[in-house]
Amino acid sequence: MASVPMEHGLLIAGILFGLGLVGVLVRRNIIFMLMSIEIMLNAAGLAFVVAGAGWQQPDGQIMFIFILTMAAAEVSVGLALILQFYHHFRTLDADAARRMRG
Amino acid sequence: MNAVFYVSAGVAIVSTVMVVTRLNAVHALLYLILSLLSVALIFFALGAPFVAALEVIIYAGAIMVLFIFAIMILNLGPEARDQERLWLDPKAWVGPAVLAGVLLCELVYVLALGEGHPFTAVNVTPKQVGMALFGPYLLGVELASLLLMAGLIGAYHLGRRIKSSGPEKREES
Numbered sequence: 001m002a003s004v005p006m007e008h009g010l011l012i013a014g015i016l017f018g019l020g021l022v023g024v025l026v027r028r029n030i031i032f033m034l035m036s037i038e039i040m041l042n043a044a045g046l047a048f049v050v051a052g053a054g055w056q057q058p059d060g061q062i063m064f065i066f067i068l069t070m071a072a073a074e075v076s077v078g079l080a081l082i083l084q085f086y087h088h089f090r091t092l093d094a095d096a097a098r099r100m101r102g
Numbered sequence: 103m104n105a106v107f108y109v110s111a112g113v114a115i116v117s118t119v120m121v122v123t124r125l126n127a128v129h130a131l132l133y134l135i136l137s138l139l140s141v142a143l144i145f146f147a148l149g150a151p152f153v154a155a156l157e158v159i160i161y162a163g164a165i166m167v168l169f170i171f172a173i174m175i176l177n178l179g180p181e182a183r184d185q186e187r188l189w190l191d192p193k194a195w196v197g198p199a200v201l202a203g204v205l206l207c208e209l210v211y212v213l214a215l216g217e218g219h220p221f222t223a224v225n226v227t228p229k230q231v232g233m234a235l236f237g238p239y240l241l242g243v244e245l246a247s248l249l250l251m252a253g254l255i256g257a258y259h260l261g262r263r264i265k266s267s268g269p270e271k272r273e274e275s
Contacts, residue, residue: 004107004148012111012144016118016137023122031127031173035134039118042161046141053148058230061153062239065231068160069246073253075165079172080260086176087263 009050016043030085030094034078041071106208107147113201114140120197127173131166132198138162140205146212149225 016039023036045064052060082092089096117137124130138161145154235243 004104008107008111009144009148012114015115016141019115019118019122026122029127031169031176032122032130035121035130035169038134038161038165039121039137042138042141046144049145049150049153050148053150053225056225058226058234061150061226061231062235062242064153065156065235066242066246068156069250072160072165073249073256075168076253076257077260079168080257082172083175084260092176 006050006054009054010047013043013047013050016040016046028094030082030092033094034075034082037078038071038075041067041074106212107144109208110140110143110147110205113137113204114144117198117201126194128170129194131169131173132195133201134169135162135166136198136201136205138166139202143205143208152226152228152231 020036020039020043023039024033027033027036045067048060048063048067050060052058052063085097086092114137117133117140120133121130121137124133138157142154142157142162145151145157
């Protein structure tokens with residue numbers, strides 16, 4: 001639909017990305033941080049699709065498919081890491097792992 | 103179609119705010135699924151039905167199921183049952199249900215439009231996407247398959263329970 005201005009779609013994507021960023025910065029539960037990263041990836045994909053629809057080109061949707069692939073791989077590795085983190089520290093607090101073992 | 107776009111954008115923003123502010127992980131997950139569904143409706147309104155279907159199937163379907171599995175695995179214990187009882191409280195699901203109802207009303211409205219049906223107003227058809235994906239972007243597809251393979255192996259490697267090192271004591275602050 002060309003009737004929706006592209007700026008509005010990009011604005012929505014920006015707002016969603018900002019909310020995800022706030023989530024990563026504010027929450028300390030590692031599952032919430034992973035969810036916020038998902039929100040940010042989704043917002044980036046939304047921006048690509050809005051731009052692709054604005055110029056009537058398929059490239060935006062292709063970039064969204066790549067982002068989807070990346071998100072799937074990232075979530076599987078991230079959740080495996082979270083399970084190991086929980087077995088190791090018995091908590092989901094990201095601050096528990098702030099010290100490195102040198 | 104403009105109204106559909108703006109209403110689903112509003113639902114997306116409200117549900118994303120709820121994701122960031124919820125204390126309970128499963129409540130946040132409900133709102134996150136809702137946010138993804140409303141983004142899918144935005145794609146639909148923009149004339150990209152193929153990506154809308156992918157968003158629902160892969161994001162709201164597969165990836166969220168992974169999240170639910172992880173939360174379920176981490177929640178084992180006697181306090182999980184009390185929590186389960188708490189979740190059956192209407193307070194937990196009324197918010198997502200109302201927002202999902204808004205999305206459903208939009209979908210019914212779009213389907214009832216008839217002439218202005220988004221399938222007749224598709225901006226970029228799935229065929230175009232497929233032609234470009236396996237034409238100029240073929241290298242990207244190969245790299246994506248490599249990435250998925252790496253993700254699979256990485257998740258398998260990290261997901262193993264390490265037997266030799268037991269649960270070490272938590273680090274004191």
